[in-house]
Amino acid sequence: MSKGIFIVVEQRDGKVQNVGLELIGEATRLKADLGDDVYAVLLGCGIEGEVNKLYHFGADKVILVDSDYLKNYVTEPYTKAVTEVVNKFDPEIMLFGASSIGRDLAPRVASRVKTGLVADTTGLRMAKTEQELQQEAAHGCKDPERALLMTRPAFGGNLLATLMCPRTKPQMATVRPGVMKKIDKDETRTGELIKLDVQFTPEDMNVEIIEAVKANKKMVDITEAKVLVSGGRGAGRDAYEMLRACADELGGEVSASRACVDDQACEWAKTEMQVGQTGKTVRPDLYLACGISGAIQHVAGMENSDLVIAINKNDTAPIFSVSDLGIVGDVKKILPKLTTALKKYNADKLV
Amino acid sequence: MKIIVCIKQVPDTVDVKIDPKTGNLIREGLPVIINPDDKAGIEAALAIKEQTGATIQVVSMGPPQADVALREALAMGCDEAVLISAREFGGSDTYATSGIIAAAIRKLGMPEILITGRQAIDGDTAQVGPQIGEKLHIPQVSYVEEIQEVTADHLIVKRQFEDGYHIIKIKTPCLLTAIGELAKPRYMTVSGIVEAYNKEIKVLGFEELKDDLELDMIGTKGSPTNVYQSFPKQLKAPGTVLKDMSDDELVAAIMAKLEEKHVI
Numbered sequence: 216m217s218k219g220i221f222i223v224v225e226q227r228d229g230k231v232q233n234v235g236l237e238l239i240g241e242a243t244r245l246k247a248d249l250g251d252d253v254y255a256v257l258l259g260c261g262i263e264g265e266v267n268k269l270y271h272f273g274a275d276k277v278i279l280v281d282s283d284y285l286k287n288y289v290t291e292p293y294t295k296a297v298t299e300v301v302n303k304f305d306p307e308i309m310l311f312g313a314s315s316i317g318r319d320l321a322p323r324v325a326s327r328v329k330t331g332l333v334a335d336t337t338g339l340r341m342a343k344t345e346q347e348l349q350q351e352a353a354h355g356c357k358d359p360e361r362a363l364l365m366t367r368p369a370f371g372g373n374l375l376a377t378l379m380c381p382r383t384k385p386q387m388a389t390v391r392p393g394v395m396k397k398i399d400k401d402e403t404r405t406g407e408l409i410k411l412d413v414q415f416t417p418e419d420m421n422v423e424i425i426e427a428v429k430a431n432k433k434m435v436d437i438t439e440a441k442v443l444v445s446g447g448r449g450a451g452r453d454a455y456e457m458l459r460a461c462a463d464e465l466g467g468e469v470s471a472s473r474a475c476v477d478d479q480a481c482e483w484a485k486t487e488m489q490v491g492q493t494g495k496t497v498r499p500d501l502y503l504a505c506g507i508s509g510a511i512q513h514v515a516g517m518e519n520s521d522l523v524i525a526i527n528k529n530d531t532a533p534i535f536s537v538s539d540l541g542i543v544g545d546v547k548k549i550l551p552k553l554t555t556a557l558k559k560y561n562a563d564k565l566v
Numbered sequence: 567m568k569i570i571v572c573i574k575q576v577p578d579t580v581d582v583k584i585d586p587k588t589g590n591l592i593r594e595g596l597p598v599i600i601n602p603d604d605k606a607g608i609e610a611a612l613a614i615k616e617q618t619g620a621t622i623q624v625v626s627m628g629p630p631q632a633d634v635a636l637r638e639a640l641a642m643g644c645d646e647a648v649l650i651s652a653r654e655f656g657g658s659d660t661y662a663t664s665g666i667i668a669a670a671i672r673k674l675g676m677p678e679i680l681i682t683g684r685q686a687i688d689g690d691t692a693q694v695g696p697q698i699g700e701k702l703h704i705p706q707v708s709y710v711e712e713i714q715e716v717t718a719d720h721l722i723v724k725r726q727f728e729d730g731y732h733i734i735k736i737k738t739p740c741l742l743t744a745i746g747e748l749a750k751p752r753y754m755t756v757s758g759i760v761e762a763y764n765k766e767i768k769v770l771g772f773e774e775l776k777d778d779l780e781l782d783m784i785g786t787k788g789s790p791t792n793v794y795q796s797f798p799k800q801l802k803a804p805g806t807v808l809k810d811m812s813d814d815e816l817v818a819a820i821m822a823k824l825e826e827k828h829v830i
Contacts, residue, residue: 227729287732290696290706315727319708322660322693326700329783331661331790334691347794354792364794370577370688376796383790394828421705425722426733442829465829501829522827523805524820530809540823541807542816552817560821560830 217361217384220245221254221278221306223297224269225316227288228429231257231265234312234392236272241339241395242310243273248341249361251307254278258296260286270406273398277408278304284415287427288316292419294323299413301328306385308363310339313389321389331380333388338366342379356381363388437488442467442501445490445517446483448474449506449527450546455483457550458505464557465501472507491516506546509534526550567620567718568677569611571644572667572698573604575628575635576688600635602746603683609749610742611681612643614716621645623674627655627667633767640762641754647765648674652772657786660689664697669778670770671702678738679721684709684745692743699741707734708743 220242224235235255242253255274257265259281266277278300284292297320301309309324311317313335325332342351342362351359356379363386366377380386437443444462446454446469458469473491475484490497492512502520506527507513514537517523525538526546535541542549578597585592600608611622624639626632627650636647650670658666671680680702682695692708699706712724714733725732726745754762782788808819824830 290708294700315709318692319696319706322696323700323706325693326661326664326697329661329790331659332693333791334660334689334693350794369690369796374796374798377794378791379794380791396828421737422707423735424732425735427730428732429730465824501824501827522823522829524823530807535805535807537805538807539805539827540820541805542820543807543809544811544813544816548813549816549820552813553820556817556821557830564830 217305217307219251219254219304219306219308220249221256221300221304221309221385222274223256223258223309223311223317223320225312225314226257226259226262226265227316229259229262229265231268232312232314233397234314234317234390236268236397237392237395238310238312238390239269239273240397241390242308243398245308245339245341245363248343249307252276254304254306256280256297256300258285258293260284266408267405270404271400271402273404275406277406278411279408280411280413282413282415284419287424288319289420289422289424290319290323291421292415293320294327295415295419296411296413297324298327300411301385303411307361309385309387311387311389313391317389321387325387328385330383330385330387333365333367333378333380336365336367336388336390337375337394338377339388339390340364340366351379351381354379354381362386437468437470437490438495438497440468440470440497440499442503443470443490443497443499443517443520444468444503444505445470445472445507446475446505447472447507447513448478449508450475450550451506452478452481453483454505454547457547457554461503461550461554461557464554464561465503467499467501470495470497472513473510474508504534504538505550507534508532509537567614567618567679568623568675569614569620569679569681570623570625570671570674570677571604571607571611571639572680572682572695573608573624573626573635573639574601574683574686574688575599575626575632576601576686578687598631598634600638601683601686601688603685603744605683605751606746606748607681607683607742607744608639608642608644609751610710610713610744611679612752613749614679614713615643618716620679623648623677625650625667625670625674627651627663627670636767637762637765638754640765641758642752643758646768648768648770650770650775652775654772654785657789658784659789659791660691660693660697661791662784662789664694664701665780665783666775667694668698668701669775671698672778673770673775676702676704676739678718679716680704680739680741682741682743684743695741695743702739702741704739704741705736706741706743707736709745710742711745711747713742713748
């Protein structure tokens with residue numbers, strides 16, 4: 216019988232990535248309903264030092280595949296290793312981070328082991344209600360009480376869909392980074408280490424990495440940004456550094472209102488940064504409107520953002536009617552303080 | 567040299583409207599386009615064609631109306647177009663879809679280079695490309711942002727990561743999945759459009775492919791994943807406006823909100 220919640224933990228340069236710890240956290244929540252152990256699958260080269268961290272964040276067992284073949288991420292050796300884990304351990308559930316690595320690896324594995332895969336999920340739960348159990352059974356699921364329901368956005372986030380994988384195991388999904396929560400670190404927690412020896416051959420290394428470069432990502436299109444710190448007239452003509460500093464802490468980009476872009480003296484606000492009817496339509500996870508009044512043409516370009524927080528001096532500014540959180544105050548004072556608070560938060564978060 | 571580019575016709579999701587009562591997508595009047603990543607893939611293939619004289623087959627799976635996307639690809643300069651279409655294929659998830667497209671590619675003859683977009687804007691899964699690669703047993707590089715060298719037996723490409731890039735040498739036959747940065751698509755030419763409408767679009771249906779398919783793994787019934795329900799994104803609760811508080815209290819309120827919504 217398929218058993219266990221398996222997290223394929225992403226590491227880069229030998230360091231476990233946050234998304235892996237987030238998924239282990241989510242797995243502990245699924246475990247509360249399913250009862251199965253949480254397995255962290257760690258692949259890499261010379262990475263045994265990272266194993267304890269996986270216990271501290273909730274893994275019951277760690278499966279370690281340590282090999283020169285896994286030093287850099289290459290599709291085939293990683294696919295082979297994860298496939299071997301599936302064949303040997305027969306997992307009930309297997310989750311990957313929906314990063315540029317997880318989204319390369321998971322579909323190869325799912326195809327090789329002939330099971331379903333749900334992409335970029337934002338919500339996971341075990342089937343529980345009568346309707347859920349019934350639907351699973353109606354779709355051929357033999358053990359509905361062990362079925363996973365996976366929710367993901369579609370059509371540019373306009374719709375949410377909940378999917379199931381009723382007839383094949385493991386039930387597999389990739390999960391968006393930053394959505395699930397880590398559990399609190401417990402350094403006294405320990406677990407069982409399983410070292411898996413995978414027999415790689417030179418043919419497995421079917422591509423050659425000529426150069427591996429770490430780089431700061433270049434300025435992205437604001438329509439692609441997950442977080443936008445957006446400046447309006449109220450932010451001032453010299454607001455760029457202040458906006459940029461905050462965006463950097465949030466992993467986001469800087470955008471602007473038309474008032475800023477049209478203002479010749481406001482040099483930082485370029486056309487490609489403009490949000491609104493005549494600018495770009497954006498739907499980031501967070502839109503932080505700084506000193507933007509919220510004219511209709513501006514709102515048309517950002518109203519579909521997941522979370523809108525507006526800072527404005529004027530408590531009757533129309534931007535507040537489309538904001539989840541409105542802050543009446545001086546953006547030039549509040550934003551730098553927010554940046555400082557985020558800096559501290561990010562520093563504390565580092566494991 | 568032969569290149570196959572897989573494309574998908576998608577609704578332009580910028581303009582998507584949802585029926586508030588049924589929660590379904592309102593398809594009437596919705597503009598359809600070639601998926602942007604796929605279009606970058608077409609352009610990259612055209613650049614290789616100009617350099618090497620390769621021929622390009624463009625392939626799309628979808629309803630008969632998807633021939634509009636195929637004709638656009640022909641008008642851009644692709645040589646042949648193939649529509650994979652059958653009632654039996656409807657409702658296929660990514661596993662089933664990739665199995666069908668892989669069978670079609672085997673039928674058409676393996677290319678040296680297979681290109682798909684990284685992901686389509688309607689589903690955003692990024693799964694079909696790698697799953698085709700797996701079913702054809704060829705190596706892949708996904709998230710390709712630059713093709714630096716093309717020879718008869720290998721390519722050198724730049725693969726994007728969130729925090730950097732790899733320069734990768736890969737032997738042909740191989741799969742590349744294209745991201746928008748790979749190439750800025752050219753416009754159709756007038757003569758290209760005229761020519762495109764005089765060309766025949768080859769159709770591969772169930773009969774042509776059935777001998778090479780896992781028959782229990784196609785369509786709605788055979789797809790390993792099934793939709794349990796779909797629903798429109800929840801409308802926002804009315805927001806709160808905070809005033810007459812100190813700057814520090816206001817910053818704390820913002821931080822709490824960011825944590826609550828998992829932004830940080």
